[in-house]
Amino acid sequence: MIEEVAKNIYRVGVPLPGNPLKELNSYLIRGEDSDLLIDTGFRRPACREALEAGLAQLGSDPRRRDVLATHLHSDHSGMADLFVGPGRHIYMGRVDMEFLDQFLHSGVDRRTLRFVSEGFPPELAQAVNETNPARKEAVPAVTPAFRGLEDGEVLQVGEYRLQTLLVPGHTPGNCMFWLEEQGIMFSGDHILFDITPNITEWATLDDALGDYLDSLERVRDYPVKRTLPGHRATGDYRGRIDHLLVHHRERLAEAMTVVEANPGLTAYEIAGKMTWKIRSDSWETFPMVQKWFAVGECLSHLDYLRKRDKVRREQKDGLWRYEAV
């Protein structure tokens, strides 16, 4: 599935089988002497075949291709090394690049340790990790081809000038890319339209949700004519940002209400009392991987409330338990 979204910019749909995101939007920008491929899909055969076929159909020469990953998540960066040309570059925000490098070198999964201390059942955490694409379908290493981008840094591809905007929150070094002259914004997963970007907790951010909301405010007033998101459909840029800001205020209020009504619960139990879009009869039968995302989402909201002295947590028998301040 290929669509020309602007002159010399193409969207290639990369299927993500079995994943609620359904599809990744990979974009190819064609220049005179180089092509830039933005985001790649998971490192798995179905993604690879779809992207290879799309790029072949576009006649993209792999030898003159650079790759840009909007952020470290493996559905975006997982095949970067397979699609970059020899001697060419893989661009990623420097903060995410360093985080990814550390993550790929560390044996213990810090996030799992935190989730277990927040009440996530250890055996369930282990089962989730066995299927976790974060490691299994990731790029194997941050190689010398990688180039870390700083906020404001510009990439030139053909007639297009892509300005890097560092928008932490969804990941620590998540970036959007702004084409001022054309009013085009590559929004990655910072702004999605028919799904809400997942905001979880991160080792290097003590307030990921606060950072995310600040990042939304920061880019809200750009005169965007067309947003090219990392997944699914596009839509009204500013309207969507306003909707996401309201959405998280409501989720914060909901988390606060649950903590006030049930002092002493773990984050795992608090997540079980919040409302989720997933159809499930109960928290017990909630699909395991979705439970993982729900608890991460809940933690980013609890961290936000904790940072602002609305809730506090105390460790009892090895588990963190929350109450209102």
Ligand SMILES: [Zn+2]
């Ligand atoms: Zn992502």
